[in-house]
Amino acid sequence: MIDYRTPLPDLLFALRHGAGAARLPHWDDETAETVLTHAAAMVDEVIAPLDPVGDIEGTKLVDGRVVMPQPFVDAYRQFAGDGWQGLAVPEEDGGQGLPHILASALSEMLSGACITYQMVLSLAHGAMRTLAASGSEAQRAAWIPRLAAGEVLATMCLTEAQAGSDLGLVRTMASPQADGSWSISGGKIFISGGDQNLTGGQIMHLVLARTPDAPAGVKGLSLFLCPSHLEDGSRNAISVVRLEEKMGMHASPTCQVAFDGARAEIIGAPGEGLARMFTMMNAERLDVAVQGVGLAEVALQRSLAYANERKQGRAGKDGGPDFIAKHGDVRRMLLAQMALAMGCRAMVMRTLVDLELGDRPALMELMTPVAKAFATEAAMEAADHAIQVHGGYGFLREYRVEQILRDGRITRIYEGTNGIQAATVAGRVIRLDNGRALTEFKAEVEESMGLASPAFAGALGRALAAWDEASAAMLGRRDIGLTATSYLRLTGLLAFGAAWARLEAKAEHAANPARIRAVAEYVRDWMLPETRHLADLCRNSAELGSLPDGVFAS
Structure with a gap:
């Protein structure tokens, strides 16, 4: 079935109006659009066709060395030769000196097109950041240019x-x-x-x-x-x-x-090892969040393509068969996928812009685990919907939606399981520096409310009130085992809602304003109300530690 196609207008819309990329002092909108346009052409033509090849052929261990499919090797030579690996590396280190957010946008494209290709390349970026932050002058000079050139x-x-x-x-x-x-x-x-x-x-x-x-x-x-x-x-x-x-x-x-x-x-x-390595680990956690966005996007693309070509049953009073995109339950799943792909894109990109600005470290302590967990859970939900939209065909390898689920399932595990991210937020981050992360996060949500339509602002305000109650309850808990995941999802859903508030406010600048407004309404009325239920769970006084060990005996 269809290969991934870069959603360039949606990417640019999210960068400009969701992430606020213009806040970066070295941002140039025209340059960004030009670079991403060329990147999209390269990804669609060179990288996307690799995805089914990689899934079928895989990798092999031959005489103690790993051998990847030859098309991957050929594509990498072109990719590295064109300078894409050094997109955000300073010019003095052999790169192009562009904002890191552009490299992250490219990473999203690669993740949607062929996540296995993206995965092999991605660790080089975290390694360069680690060397830039912690390496000696000799180490930086010896290795960053080689990594930027794609030689290593x-x-x-x-x-x-x-x-x-x-x-x-x-x-x-x-x-x-x-x-x-x-x-x-x-x-x-x-x-x-x-x-x-x-x-x-x-x-x-x-x-x-x-x-x-x-x-x-x-x-x-x-x-x-x-x-x-x-x-x-x-x-x-x-x-x-x-x-x-x-x-x-x-x-x-x-x-x-x-x-x-x-x-x-x-x-x-x-x-000093762990402290030095955290530079790379945090960069990789946000890169995994970007992977989640790319996977949600390709799940949406394949669902929309299939739903607009498959005829089945009657959607209304007129004679059928109708395209299944007209059926209510299919539209529900498509709206959910649209919401997850665009909302997570805006949320994750905004976090990456804030990280690049570096002026709110407490907020980044909170949003790094939240973005990683929420976006990867969203990818799995979008993939599950894609299989369901395809019906029995979704269970077949030919239609390439079950592959999204198989490839993406690891994102909830590596770079710290989502359960660990939840425990980090509920057990440590919200308590740091007298709750500074909570204060900065709340201010971020309130700023989004000020931009939103009255209806959306009201829904976001109710969600924020639920989150306030949950935060107070979590700060008073000794045993967070039952509630940490609910609190993380609640925080993520609130950040996701704030991202959608910004998108709705600028809908007229989108490629499809009607879609943005319709999806924002879906988020407002059908997704944000979950925050009330999650807050109630966080306030539940039950504790896992009180259960006898025999309950969990094998």
């Missing part, structure tokens, strides 16, 4: 078999050497892009490891830069032990990687 890709090596979300259990060891370098030994699992042949296997691994005599827990972790190849061109002591077979994301190589005395250099000082 990157990985983030955190997880181990016994240390998933609990990084304090990491056992990989780094030992200092006489020449000032380090030697890393240990194993890492679930390493996206742990090996690939897009760059001839040239990879910069960022590795969390423990140094000798380091304290237990996360305070004993340090961050290391471990290249796949040494200066003389020989392979470092790094090997791929296993290539995982997965539910989806078949063309994104997920590897078990062994380090056997691999040469590395430290980033920062011993014991």
Whole structure:
């Protein structure tokens, strides 16, 4: 069925009127439109056709090396050769020096077109940010230009078999050497892009490891830069032990990687590893939110195409058969998909613009986990609707909507499960700095209310009141196990509603103003009322900790 097509008018509308990209001091609207127009043409012509190839062919481990489908290799050469990997990298580092939000818009396009291709490339951007923030001058000079040019890709090596979300259990060891370098030994699992042949296997691994005599827990972790190849061109002591077979994301190589005395250099000082790595982790969490937007968009596109060509039954009094896009229940699902795709786009892009401005760090502490969780849940809802709109055909691989569900399911898990994001918000973020994140978030919602129509402002005000009640209840709870996910969804739904308030207010600037207004009405009357129910759940006094352990015995 249809390949993804970049929704360029919707992207530009969201950037201008949802995200407020003009707030960036180096924003130029004409340049942005020109760049994204060229990016859209490249994505639609070169990247989108890769998606079914990657799902069918997948990746292979041949003689200890990962081999990706040849069309991926060819596409990457063109992509890197045209400078797309360095879009937002400073010019002095070999990039084009454009706003990071444009690179994120490109990331959304790539995610909708072929998320497995996007996934292999994405970690390089987080790695460049990590080096820019924490690397030495020599490390930045040696690696950022190569990453920007696409000569090298990157990985983030955190997880181990016994240390998933609990990084304090990491056992990989780094030992200092006489020449000032380090030697890393240990194993890492679930390493996206742990090996690939897009760059001839040239990879910069960022590795969390423990140094000798380091304290237990996360305070004993340090961050290391471990290249796949040494200066003389020989392979470092790094090997791929296993290539995982997965539910989806078949063309994104997920590897078990062994380090056997691999040469590395430290980033920062011993014991600073987790703090240094958080630059990359937070960047990747927002990139996963962008992935969610791209997946919701492609689910919508395939649903609309099918619903406007499939005839079945009668939608009214006239004789049928009618296009199923006229049927009430199908229209309900299409409206939900439209709401999720455009609303999450505006919400996530606004968060990314705020991150780039850097003037509201408390709000970013809240919105990073909220955007990651809400957008990825939205992607799965949109994919589920896509399967249902297609009926029995949605269950067939041929129509390529079940693939969206398979590929996207991991987004709710990696870069911190959505349950961890919920616990982070409810257990830590809302308590920081005397609730500053809550204050800044509330001000953001109230600003959106001031722009909205009276009807939408009223609905958003009721949702905000429900959120206020829930926030007070959460601050008083000891056991957040039952309520953290409800509170996260409530916060996300309120941010999503605020994003839609901004879009509704500028509907006349959209490519399809009638659609924006109709979807905004759906959000107002059929989605925002859920906030009342979620607030009631947050106020429920039940606690999981009071249940006997025997309830959960295997």
